Amino acid sequence: MDDATGTAPSGVAVQIDARSGYLCDAGLGVAAAVALFDADGVAHAGRGRGAIRMVEVGGARCVLRHYRRGGWAAKLSRDWFVWTGAESTRPFREFHITRRLQHAGLPVPTVVAARYLRAGLGYRADLATREVIGARTLAERLADGADAARIDWAALGAMLGAFHLHGLWHADLNAHNVLYDGDDRALLIDFDRARLLAPCATLLQGNLDRLARSLRKLGHGACVAGQAWSELHRAYDATTHRHTGSR
Numbered sequence: 001m002d003d004a005t006g007t008a009p010s011g012v013a014v015q016i017d018a019r020s021g022y023l024c025d026a027g028l029g030v031a032a033a034v035a036l037f038d039a040d041g042v043a044h045a046g047r048g049r050g051a052i053r054m055v056e057v058g059g060a061r062c063v064l065r066h067y068r069r070g071g072w073a074a075k076l077s078r079d080w081f082v083w084t085g086a087e088s089t090r091p092f093r094e095f096h097i098t099r100r101l102q103h104a105g106l107p108v109p110t111v112v113a114a115r116y117l118r119a120g121l122g123y124r125a126d127l128a129t130r131e132v133i134g135a136r137t138l139a140e141r142l143a144d145g146a147d148a149a150r151i152d153w154a155a156l157g158a159m160l161g162a163f164h165l166h167g168l169w170h171a172d173l174n175a176h177n178v179l180y181d182g183d184d185r186a187l188l189i190d191f192d193r194a195r196l197l198a199p200c201a202t203l204l205q206g207n208l209d210r211l212a213r214s215l216r217k218l219g220h221g222a223c224v225a226g227q228a229w230s231e232l233h234r235a236y237d238a239t240t241h242r243h244t245g246s247r
Contacts, residue, residue, distance in 0.1 A: 021086050023095050024113035028057075033113040036062060037126055054131065061131040062112055067091065067124070067192065080122045089116045091125040094191050098129075104166055107159060107187040109179075129189075134182025139175035142220050150184065153223075157232035159186050160211075161239030164204045167197045173207040174214035200240050208236070 015022045015030040024033035041053035041064060053064045067090050068079045086092060091114035098111040110130040116123040138156075141147045156178065163170070170177070171193035179187045197203060212224045223229060 020117045022113065022115050023092050028112060032057065036113060036128055037064065037115050062128045063131055064126055064128050066126050079124050080119060082122050083118065089123060089125055090192055091116055091127045094127055097191050097194055101168065106163055106166060107185065109187060109189055132179055132181050132187065136180050137176050138178035139218055141180060153228040153231040154235040156186050157235030158239045161236040163188060165199050165240060167199045167201065169195045169197050169204055170207050173211045175218055
């Protein structure tokens, strides 16, 4: 796909050359995507391992996330990934899976554009999504006593069940990747390395276990051991069982 310009099957404009590649919403256009990623923006820190910037484009604010490594791999390189082809790059894969989830009616941020930059035998990458107005993570809400009391754990369980009905396996479901908008509606974010499996596959239960570990790590073990987690699980079970006919 090197040195090519065209339209992907998902209906998004694509431009790929030997050095860099862009994937963007057809309504945005590649030239605007290039300008978007090149903009300085306002740096934000503290959410996940990735560096994020806020950039305004076409009257709307976008969140730009630079892909970074975690764990032992970060000691070798913080943001360089081995090249195995354009469609295998992390931003292109995340762009496509997020669009699929959005088209299925699931609550996810609106993805705008993806970019990779070739560097030797590897690449560095970025992803742009529309800003979620009034965004707060589950972790941030739990840290605020008054806000924590308003969390609808049943609604969260039903939302996670809806994603699992669609077969989504989230590689890093934690309290930082559950986001709430200004109306307290929950969304899932960060689909880097996510996969689509058979609906309600056994492996998906590990997502809930990972979220529970995240809550304990943040000092909210009482949520997992108490009424909150019971409400989440009841709603999750009701959502998945109702549609799979397992009851």
